[in-house]
Amino acid sequence: VNELAVELSRMYPEHTASYFRTLLKKARKDNNRYKLIRRRVTYHEQRAVRELPIFNKGRYKGGLLAELSTKRVKPAGDLAFRTIGYSTKDNPGVGLERAYDSDLGGVKGQRLVQRISGGYRPLNDENLIEPQNGRDVHTTINIDFQEIAQRSLEKALIQHNAKNGCVVVMEVATGNIKAISNLKRRTDGTYGELYNYAVGLSYEPGSVWKVYSAMAAFEDGLIEPGDSMDIYNGERDYFGKPMRDSDKGRYKKMSFTQAFARSSNVAFSSIIFDNYASKPGKYIAHLRNLNLDKRTGLEIQGEPEPFLNHPQSSTWSQLTLPWLAIGYENQHTPLQLLTAYNGVINDGILVSPNVVRKVTDAGIVVLDKESDRESKRVCSKETSDKIKKLTAAVFTEGSARNVQSSVVTMGGKTGTAQIATKGHYQASKKYNASFVGHFPADKPVYSIYVMVNEPSNGVFYASYVAAPVFSEVAEKIFTISVKQEVDQSENKVPAYVxxxxxxxxxxxxxxxxxxxxxxxxxxxxxxxxxxxxxxxxxxxxxxxxxxxxxxxxxxxxxxxxxxxxxxxxxxxxxxxxxxxxxxxxxxxxxxxxxx
CATH class of the missing domain: 3.30.10.20 (Trypsin Inhibitor V; Chain A)
Structure with a gap:
């Protein structure tokens, strides 16, 4: 007992060896069958106690009983909280923990306990059924990228007093999601990860859709980047409804590249309407090939079926085609839109998004998600190269020139969409600001989607709300990762820590x-x-x-x-x-x- 008391005092120096000696001897003198030594010890402390004198004689001779309790620890705080998710006894939960609950849960153990006042105590240190550890789920999330995305998004939401927003960072070649941040304004004005908007929110994206319209036009040979277009002084009438550019009356003609960079609604509605009005199914087929008519299949619960209007739908009208060309009359999530964009700029190869790399059991891979990746061609490499040039022009001469970077070349597209109220837009004063893009501009490594919902401080254009978030996230990620350029002559890369x-x-x-x-x-x-x-x-x-x-x-x-x-x-x-x-x-x- 003396030696045990000394060792316990070394582990818990707030008590002396004399204290523990007295505690143990008094319990024995009073014929107490059980004596509590310490509450809330860690797993490693409990293992260390089992090696102490007397206790190291085993469960029968040593007499040590340990009652197990568990506690959830989040070393990275709330980063990616909705994506990682949770699952409890009374709640199926959300995120990856819900999706992989059976893998993570393992097998529950059983042991005999005695009911006492205030709870239970174990009768012995044996289990009737031995518990089995759950499997490990390895995600694609990069915690450094995640922090960058969340801090940049939070700053923008506060600045513009926005309702909610999200940022998704995807690796272009693989479809691996490296960061996925979702923030919602609480009643006290602070922001937290309360809902997965990237996966679960469908909305009309506006002009980011012009990337897909441009792809269709290039694939069908309708136009080249340098071709001149009549934009009708920035206003064109479709069956009595006017389509306008934000800078109406400023330009009569411009090149297709300029029309994309400056986000001309008239230019894009014109090229799609004039060429597909008699055969709208051909345009829709390009969009379907981008999987814009189906879910991405990401394992996180809550992804809605996208709405892509089509000629057979009861909602299709003579006005649908020109407005669909600029990103209205559809409903898609940020992740669905990013996946399609990623396919266009990935030399025309669309890969399914992925947030889990593998599942292991005691270090052995039992599910390899990366080797089971779906991909398909959605456009030619030639079209992909043309799109990359258009998106680069958005930064050099277009709607994102205010956030052009001196650190890394970028490509992308702004999107400012009015939110319909009871099916009408005119009375609405609410907007969504979005940006989809990639970097570096000519050889994309990462693509990013930014959505800021209902900015309310007087500024709502994506150029000033969403584009700065993209630029900041891209620069910081580039600085800590992609900037580690290969020295081809020495065939080496700098150290990545x-x-x-x-x-x-x-x-x-x-x-x-x-x-x-x-x-x-x-x-x-x-x-x-x-x-x-x-x-x-x-x-x-x-x-x-x-x-x-x-x-x-x-x-x-x-x-x-x-x-x-x-x-x-x-x-x-x-x-x-x-x-x-x-x-x-x-x-x-x-x-x-x-x-």
Missing amino acids: AGYYTDFKELNKTLGVTLTEEVNTDLVRIDATGTRAVGISSEPGKMPNLKGLGAKDAVYVAELNGLRVKITGYGRVLEQSPKPGEKISKNQLIYIRLN
Whole structure:
């Protein structure tokens, strides 16, 4: 008992060895069958206690009983909260946790307990049914990208007093979703992840739709980027209803590139109406080929069926075609629109969006989502190249020239759409501001969709509401990732700090560089040459080097070493205490600062 009391005082220094000695001896003297030693201990503390004198003799001779309780911990706070989701006993939940509940849940255990005043206590330390750990779901989310997207979106929503909004970042080549931020204004004026707008909100997007109209026109050989167009001084009548440009009366003619860059409604309604009025099904076929008539199939619950008007529908009228050409008379989610856009600028290859990389069971892959990726051709590479030139002109001479970047070339399209009230637009003073784009402009690596719903501080044009969010997110992501340019002459990339080995292999594949050696650890640090991955590990009893890791990865490594963690800040580990290599003990509390 004396030795046990000493060890307990070392683990819990707020009490002396004398305190624990008295506690244990008095319990025995009073013939107490049970004596509570400590509440709310961590899993690692409980494992350490089992190794102490007396308790290390096993469940029968040692007499230690541990009552299990669980607690949800979110190392990254509310980042991607609606996407990661939750599931409880009384609520099926939302997000990935709902979708993969059976995988994550494992098998529940059972044990005998005795009902006592205020609850239950275990009768012994044995389980009637041994619990089985659930599987691990590995997402495509990049926590650094996620933080960038959320902070930029929140800043814009506050600035424009908007109702809600979302940002989705997608990897062009793979369809992997790297960030998906959704924010809604609470009653107290703050914003939180309360609904997944990117997946669940259908709306009329407005002029971002012109990307798809331009694709159809190029595919059918109707026009070339440099061809001149009559835009009727910015106003054209369709069956008694006027179609107007925002700068009506300023231009009589302009090139198709200029019409796209300046977002001319008249130009796009004209080219679609004049060429497809007698055969609207041909235009609709191009849109259907972009999967704009079906769900993306993302596993997150709540994605609605899109509405794409068509000639066989009772809602089709003689006015549908010119207004559909500019993004009205349809209802789509931001994710559905981004997936189609991504296909157009990905050399014409559409890939299904994906938010889960794999599911593993005790480290063994049981579901590989990345090897089961659907793709199809939606347009020619020639058309894709033309679209990329049009979208680049939006920044150099068009509606997004106010956010043109000196850091990275960009392409994209603004969209400002009036929100219908009871089926009518004229009386409505509400707008949606959207932007869809990609970077770098000529060789896209990432595509982004931004939606800001109902800005109410007097500014509602996408050029000033949504486009700045896109530009800021793109610049920051480029700075921390894509800017790591390949030095083709030396065949190397600069060091990317630390993270998952599979992520580095994926990025290096995009950049055309292969790491020089395989490693057998999940987490790695890239060495100074930029071509060699070094596994992150540590000697038993010594502090691991966490610098460069994101919060989630740092906690993972620390807990593997039996440590408790206190985190401050956001981003990656900048400082840690104890320092790498210093002596540590089980259950020790360590401090890390992120930046």
